[in-house]
Amino acid sequence: MNNQWMKRTLLAVSIQFAIGSLYAAETEASADVVADQAASTDNASSATSSQTAPVANVAQATEDVKINKDETKSLVPKPGTQAAEALQKKEGDASQETNLQEVFTSNERQYSLIKKGEFSTFYDLDYSYYRDSQLNLGINEGTAYQLRVDEDASHTISNTFTAQYGIRDNLTFTASIPFIAKSDSLKDATAAGLGDINFGARWEPFPLKAGRLPLILFGSLSTKTGDSPYEINPEKDLSTGKGYYSVGVGASTRKYIDPVVLFASVSANYGFKETGLNQVRGGGNANGQGGQQLGQRTLEEFDPGMTGGFSFGFAYSFNYDVSMTMSYQQSFNMNTSFTYKPYPGATNQNPEKYKAADQSSGMFSIALGVRVNPDTIVNGTLGIGLTEDSPDISLGLSFPLDILGFGKKKAN
Secondary structure: OHHHHHHHHHHHHHHHHHHHHHHHHHHHHHHHHHHHHHHHHHHHHHHHHHHHHHHHHHHHHHOOOOOOHHHOOOOOOOOOOHHHHHHOOOOOOOOHHHHHHHHHHHHOHHHOOOOOOOEEEEEEEEEEEEEEEEEEEEEEOOEEEEEEEEEEEEEEEEEEEEEEEEEEOOEEEEEEEEEEEEEEOOOOEEEEEEOOOEEEEEEOOOOOOOOOOOEEEEEEEEOOOOOOOOOOOOOOOOOOOOOOOEEEEEEEEEEEEOOEEEEEEEEEEEEOOEOOOOEEEOOOEOOOOOOOOOOOEEEEEEEOOEEEEEEEEEEEEOOOOEEEEEEEEEEEEEOOEEEEEOOOOOOOOOOEEEEOOOEEEEEEEEEEEEEEEOOEEEEEEEEEEOOOOOOOEEEEEEEEHHHHOOOOEOOO
């Protein structure tokens, strides 16, 4: 048994030794072949160089070497690559700053001016929705009865046509004519007609200068061409205007910080007092039309007081065609008062003056601007009311009328 294992072991060692010897022989032969090939290549290269050197010298002596510029590598990106498209400016495209300024001012026109002699028109379609709950009850000897909660919802649609003309490069005149449509669920009434016509001007007192924020001053005059809320039956009718004249002033500025435009403005409005009114509050008028006349007070004077406000926000351009504007507006109404004359037969015949509580209105707005052609930008706006005196929601659409064929007149 031991003899058999010894034979097998000796046979395995012999086979391993033979294979190792053959592998070593092949390795040495391969190395010799590689060395011989390298030596042959070096000799051939030396011979070729020695043979071609005179020819090269002759060619260099007889003519200059010409460089093919088409085959020379360049740092300029090849046409069709992404880098080339990024560097190449398409015809009609504006720079990022110019494009953002155009988109921003198309939606926030009070922050811009137009050149002398230019004329442009715009159309604005706005919708606002108010919802409120009114609690109606009677109190007798400290006990409430006839409790009823009335849900009131009002809808207002405004169609405004605006024209602006550049009197000078730093002075722009504007005028707007609104057409209003309203409906009220509690009164079960509707109204439609002309609103309050407005006139305005924007003036830039200082020329643009590097390192200085642009300043634009603006003023406005609002008429009372719409139906006054103080000359109708307040129980049954709806108004299309505010019912008094007002003037306003303000200032605005903006700052371009890549890649956004920051803007802010402040304003103040003063409403002129309305006298000689003859509206019975609580129903009808002093001529016995509408409502229950007995014991009602008649509105004789109305003083709208002062209104102040501010706004700020930013505009951002996603690309050449699409941009977004976000803003917040806050307004305050102060010193509003009503003067009533006593009804016939009342013990106190002196006028009664009532001062209304101050009101505040806040609105957050998001606008999306889309460039439909190189010269036309359409803006859509969504507004969300943040206070009780604000619309619950508002929607807006604005675009220049040259999209409908009313061409924009440019200065010569």
